[in-house]
Amino acid sequence: MLMPTPDAGLLARRAEFVSALRAIVPGEGVISDDAELAAYECDGLTAYRQRPMIVVLPTTVDQVSRVLAYCHSQGLKVVPRGAGTSLSGGALPLADGIILGLGKFNRILEVDYENRCAVVQPGVTNLAVTQAVASEGFYYAPDPSSQIACSIGGNVAENAGGVHCLKYGMTTNNLLGVEVVLIDGTVLRLGGKHLDPAALDLLGVVCGSEGLLAVVTEVTVRILQAPETQRALLMGFAEVEAAGACVAAVIAAGIIPAGMEMMDRLAISAAEAFVKVGYPLDVEALLIIELDGPPAEVDHLIEVVREIGEGCGASYLRISMNEDERKGFWAGRKAAFPAVGRISPDYYCMDGTIPRAALPKVLRRMNELADGCGLRIANVFHAGDGNLHPLILYDADKPGELHKAEELGAAILTLCVEVGGVLTGEHGVGVEKRDLMEVQFGPADLEQQQRLKCAFDDDGLLNPGKVFPKLCRCAELGRVHIHGGKVRFPELDRF
Amino acid sequence: MPETWKPKDAADVASAVGDALSAGKSLELIGGGSRRGFGRPVEADVVLDLSALTEVLTYQPEELILAVAPGARLAEIEAMLGERGQQLAFEPPDFGPLWGLPAGRGTIGGLVMTGRGGPRRLSAGGPRDHCLGVKGVNGFGEAFAAGGRVVKNVTGFDLTKLITGSFGTLCAATELTLKVLPAASDAATLVLVGLSDEAAMSVMSKALGSSAQVSSAAHLPADIARASSVPEIVGQSAAVTLLRLEGVRPSVTARVAHLADTLQALGPQALLGREQSVALWKEIADAAWFAGGGDTVVWKLSVPPSKGAAVGARLAGELSGRCYYDWGGGGIWFELPGADDAHAAHVRRVLNEVVAGDGHATLMRAPDAVRGTEDVFQPLAPALAALTRRVQQQFDPQGIFNPGRMYGGL
Numbered sequence: 001m002l003m004p005t006p007d008a009g010l011l012a013r014r015a016e017f018v019s020a021l022r023a024i025v026p027g028e029g030v031i032s033d034d035a036e037l038a039a040y041e042c043d044g045l046t047a048y049r050q051r052p053m054i055v056v057l058p059t060t061v062d063q064v065s066r067v068l069a070y071c072h073s074q075g076l077k078v079v080p081r082g083a084g085t086s087l088s089g090g091a092l093p094l095a096d097g098i099i100l101g102l103g104k105f106n107r108i109l110e111v112d113y114e115n116r117c118a119v120v121q122p123g124v125t126n127l128a129v130t131q132a133v134a135s136e137g138f139y140y141a142p143d144p145s146s147q148i149a150c151s152i153g154g155n156v157a158e159n160a161g162g163v164h165c166l167k168y169g170m171t172t173n174n175l176l177g178v179e180v181v182l183i184d185g186t187v188l189r190l191g192g193k194h195l196d197p198a199a200l201d202l203l204g205v206v207c208g209s210e211g212l213l214a215v216v217t218e219v220t221v222r223i224l225q226a227p228e229t230q231r232a233l234l235m236g237f238a239e240v241e242a243a244g245a246c247v248a249a250v251i252a253a254g255i256i257p258a259g260m261e262m263m264d265r266l267a268i269s270a271a272e273a274f275v276k277v278g279y280p281l282d283v284e285a286l287l288i289i290e291l292d293g294p295p296a297e298v299d300h301l302i303e304v305v306r307e308i309g310e311g312c313g314a315s316y317l318r319i320s321m322n323e324d325e326r327k328g329f330w331a332g333r334k335a336a337f338p339a340v341g342r343i344s345p346d347y348y349c350m351d352g353t354i355p356r357a358a359l360p361k362v363l364r365r366m367n368e369l370a371d372g373c374g375l376r377i378a379n380v381f382h383a384g385d386g387n388l389h390p391l392i393l394y395d396a397d398k399p400g401e402l403h404k405a406e407e408l409g410a411a412i413l414t415l416c417v418e419v420g421g422v423l424t425g426e427h428g429v430g431v432e433k434r435d436l437m438e439v440q441f442g443p444a445d446l447e448q449q450q451r452l453k454c455a456f457d458d459d460g461l462l463n464p465g466k467v468f469p470k471l472c473r474c475a476e477l478g479r480v481h482i483h484g485g486k487v488r489f490p491e492l493d494r495f
Numbered sequence: 496m497p498e499t500w501k502p503k504d505a506a507d508v509a510s511a512v513g514d515a516l517s518a519g520k521s522l523e524l525i526g527g528g529s530r531r532g533f534g535r536p537v538e539a540d541v542v543l544d545l546s547a548l549t550e551v552l553t554y555q556p557e558e559l560i561l562a563v564a565p566g567a568r569l570a571e572i573e574a575m576l577g578e579r580g581q582q583l584a585f586e587p588p589d590f591g592p593l594w595g596l597p598a599g600r601g602t603i604g605g606l607v608m609t610g611r612g613g614p615r616r617l618s619a620g621g622p623r624d625h626c627l628g629v630k631g632v633n634g635f636g637e638a639f640a641a642g643g644r645v646v647k648n649v650t651g652f653d654l655t656k657l658i659t660g661s662f663g664t665l666c667a668a669t670e671l672t673l674k675v676l677p678a679a680s681d682a683a684t685l686v687l688v689g690l691s692d693e694a695a696m697s698v699m700s701k702a703l704g705s706s707a708q709v710s711s712a713a714h715l716p717a718d719i720a721r722a723s724s725v726p727e728i729v730g731q732s733a734a735v736t737l738l739r740l741e742g743v744r745p746s747v748t749a750r751v752a753h754l755a756d757t758l759q760a761l762g763p764q765a766l767l768g769r770e771q772s773v774a775l776w777k778e779i780a781d782a783a784w785f786a787g788g789g790d791t792v793v794w795k796l797s798v799p800p801s802k803g804a805a806v807g808a809r810l811a812g813e814l815s816g817r818c819y820y821d822w823g824g825g826g827i828w829f830e831l832p833g834a835d836d837a838h839a840a841h842v843r844r845v846l847n848e849v850v851a852g853d854g855h856a857t858l859m860r861a862p863d864a865v866r867g868t869e870d871v872f873q874p875l876a877p878a879l880a881a882l883t884r885r886v887q888q889q890f891d892p893q894g895i896f897n898p899g900r901m902y903g904g905l
Contacts (some may be wrong), residue, residue, distance in 0.1 A: 022864050027590050031867070059524050083821070086737055112799075112801075113700075113704060114704075114800070114801040115700070115798075115799045115800050115825075116700075116703060116704055125691075127862070137706070138704070155788075159649045159653070160645060161649075165647065166646070166647075168645070169620065169624065170654070172624075172653065173620050173624045181570070182882070185879050186882075187878075188876075188878055188879055189852070189879075190879075190881065192852070192853035193799035193800075193853055194797040194799055194825055194850075194853055194854040194855070195616060195621070195797050195822060195825055196610070196611075196612075196616075196621060196623075196660075196797055196854035196855075197660065197855075198857075198872055198873035198875065199657065199662075199872050199873070199875060199883055199901055199902070200657060200660070200661055200665075200883050200886060200887070200901075201610070201656045201657055201660055202624055202657070202879075202882065202883070202886070204623055204653055204656025204657060204659075205652055205654065205656055205657045207653065207656075208649050208652070209652055209653075212652075213652075219706050225705055225706045226706070226861065227706060228706045237774060248557040251556075251557050251559065251580075251677070252556060252557050254580050254581075254677035254678070255676060255677070255682065257677065293708065293742075293746060294706065294707075294708070294746055294750055294753075295747065295749075296745045296746050296748070296749035296750075297743060297749070299743055299745075300743055300745045300746065301743065312849075314575050327744070333654065353645045353646075353647050353648055354645065355554070355555070355558050355644070355645060356557065356558060357557065357558065377862030380662065382647070385647040386558070386645050386647065387644045387647045416775070420644055420645070421643070421645050422643045422645055422648045422650045422652045423650045424648075424649050425645075425647040425648060425649065426647065426649055427649070428649055429649075429650060429651065432652075435778055437650075437651065440643075440650055441640070441651065442639070443639070443643065444633075444638060444639040445639045445640045445651075446639040446651075447639075448534060448637075448639045448641070448654065448890070449635070449641075449651050449652045450884050451885065451889035451890070452652055452654065452889055453652075454885075454886040454888075454889055455882065455886040455888070455889045456838070456882070456885075467651065467652075477889075478889070478892060480516060480634070480635050480636070480892055481635070481636075
């Protein structure tokens with residue numbers, strides 16, 4: 001992974017930066033000790049590592065503003081970081097940049113049941129929001145699998161999803177407002193406790209911008225009353241095609257389940273070997289379909305989905321009759337990643353989205369690609385919304401195998417785009433998929449995205465080297481090329 | 496009269512924008528023209544009429560995906576989705592009659608670009624939450640794409656959200672991809688009769704915070720309720736507070752029963768079945784009571800729901816107008832007597848006093864002359880205005896698209 005060449009001039013001024021930053025964030029809020037810096041050298045994508053020049057851990061918005069204004073004035077690059085759980089390297093440090101850690105922004109500022117929202121600082125974990133409102137029966141809907149550790153600020157930066165987002169939406173659909181700080185230190189509020197933007201939807205574009213546009217210092221999220229009942233079906237199919245047809249039939253019947261997950265044979269056997277929850281081992285695909293809501297609704301829909309499953313030829317079908325059974329159905333799915341970790345020294349988790357109809361073709365082709373390079377793939381899949389998580393099994397100790405796994409991953413994501421899908425459904429582009437962006441987007445598409453960056457950060461100081469394969473030069477992107485004042489299409493209908 | 500260019504396809508749109516750039520001409524983008532009364536009046540050299548781009552590029556019900564050209568008629572698209580039991584879940588409003596035009600003339604492009612959802616916006620999100628991808632031509636004359644054609648996608652910046660609700664000030668759209676969802680097979684509305692505005696806010700908050708899955712909540716003071724076309728509402732001769740439940744029949748039945756029971760102590764109740772429920776919520780979505788309207792002006796405010804009554808009662812009282820509350824109290828519609836500034840200063844002063852920046856007021860209807868001189872959209876704080884301007888310039892540096900539609904000089 002090629003990162004921007006470190007600027008020797010900046011590296012040489014490290015001591016000066018440290019002392020200036022200490023003047024803004026006193027005490028232990030500025031880390032420059034090499035051993036301590038090591039803790040920040042990677043995020044959840046551990047294949048890429050880089051020790052940052054300095055780590056700054058502010059505690060107030062004013063400090064964030066002054067740190068950014070200082071960095072702006074010095075041309076110093078800034079990598080914002082929440083809990084560091086990104087799976088795409090969004091918080092990978094730069095050798096000549098600072099890490100701006102928001103971990104100390106860890107307070108829940110307000111729970112407003114009357115307006116059904118919570119105002120929290122960005123370092124609060126995803127799960128802590130739900131825990132703070134659970135006593136009143138509420139919860140925060142987006143539930144990325146790292147929810148015990150990942151921060152809300154990071155969720156906003158990555159537009160995090162989870163297994164329930166088909167029905168309840170991604171972070172962006174549950175976000176009411178943010179306070180952000182721009183690279184020049186300007187503090188702005190976007191949204192609040194009301195609906196819809198007053199003008200352009202800047203909140204919508206800051207969410208999912210992977211730390212390239214602004215630093216989030218406060219977040220207002222929508223909270224929901226938890227559903228009264230949750231029940232799940234576990235269905236096994238002899239063919240992947242039949243499982244795919246079942247998913248399509250459920251949606252065609254007008255049902256949006258709370259969760260609809262698929263696992264393939266290798267993932268099933270790894271999970272069953274690990275947690276022994278009674279998954280059938282003689283099927284090619286396993287579906288977990290969860291329904292939630294009032295008991296009358298759930299009981300009704302369970303029967304409808306059962307009939308659909310039987311009609312699609314499910315060879316195995318169980319319905320949860322109590323919470324223990326339901327949790328048992330999920331236990332294997334939730335343990336799928338560590339389960340795969342037991343059967344392979346290393347694995348690499350991918351995150352493309354495809355139109356669901358293309359699933360059988362994509363699975364077949366993925367396995368061909370894997371066979372071709374001598375690797376195996378276990379598949380877990382948010383089947384409802386087409387979000388694939390192929391886990392590529394490899395051994396980093398074998399020379400060249402990591403490289404082979406990365407190449408296979410790139411081929412899989414390219415395949416996702418070829419069938420009409422996208423590179424990433426919920427993990428973000430980061431550094432991981434940066435160089436594949438040109439597979440999905442043409443030059444004009446990427447230029448327009450980079451122009452937006454210019455509106456927020458025209459010196460390119462916030463998280464450079466992420467998302468875009470080429471660094472933008474704002475002056476160049478801003479030029480309008482007029483075609484010699486000549487009308488090119490005189491045949492156009494004009495009245 | 497400015498001249499009109501009417502491109503036939505996406506390539507024509509790109510060449511038209513190129514031509515406009517070459518000739519230094521500005522463009523007013525229109526589809527069916529039914530939303531021209533929304534925003535500030537545009538004075539452009541050329542009308543770029545996108546109404547010939549009507550193609551449905553793909554509709555895949557099982558993938559929950561619809562891609563259409565911007566000139567496609569909303570009414571036709573909704574009929575097509577309805578045949579497969581699906582809908583645009585944000586409940587697209589039809590403001591045509593509000594501006595004195597016939598109903599049913601709106602296009603998908605106009606719907607997305609004006610970014611407004613109906614009562615179900617509260618629970619299902621707005622156009623911003625359902626628009627997944629855009630293809631268009633920017634102010635550099637370049638065709639570009641944003642987003643994708645799948646329901647779950649975080650690849651690159653979410654330009655689609657920025658373009659949704661941008662009133663055509665960022666690009667000329669040539670294709671829009673929307674998420675479509677199953678329509679509920681049953682619906683009912685629980686009606687609570689005779690509550691004060693204040694009491695209604697608190698009831699709606701309680702209902703929306705319950706596990707009854709209320710999909711929309713509105714309160715109509717007595718003068719509005721009397722003007723409804725739904726006989727059961729008129730017959731109450733009192734204010735009505737409305738809680739809509741949607742889903743499969745056994746679920747709706749159970750939830751209605753539970754909710755009615757919970758709220759029993761608050762006074763008399765009535766129940767609307769599916770058909771009446773649909774008719775009533777359409778009136779609420781379209782602000783049907785303020786249609787046509789002679790000399791009056793119409794405002795829509797978005798505030799934290801708990802602040803609804805404080806803003807509503809005060810403004811309606813001080814300015815001798817009528818109002819009703821959607822979005823659990825957070826979306827307030829006002830009809831006020833005509834005035835030189837459409838009461839903009841008064842409305843925004845009260846808004847600011849009650850919500851201190853957490854909300855906005857949009858002038859939904861006023862004569863062209865008034866909308867040309869007053870801010871139709873909430874004035875932005877200087878730093879936010881500057882950022883908004885920079886963003887707009889990165890899409891359209893020459894300001895050729897819908898100049899002045901959102902703010903003077905923007």
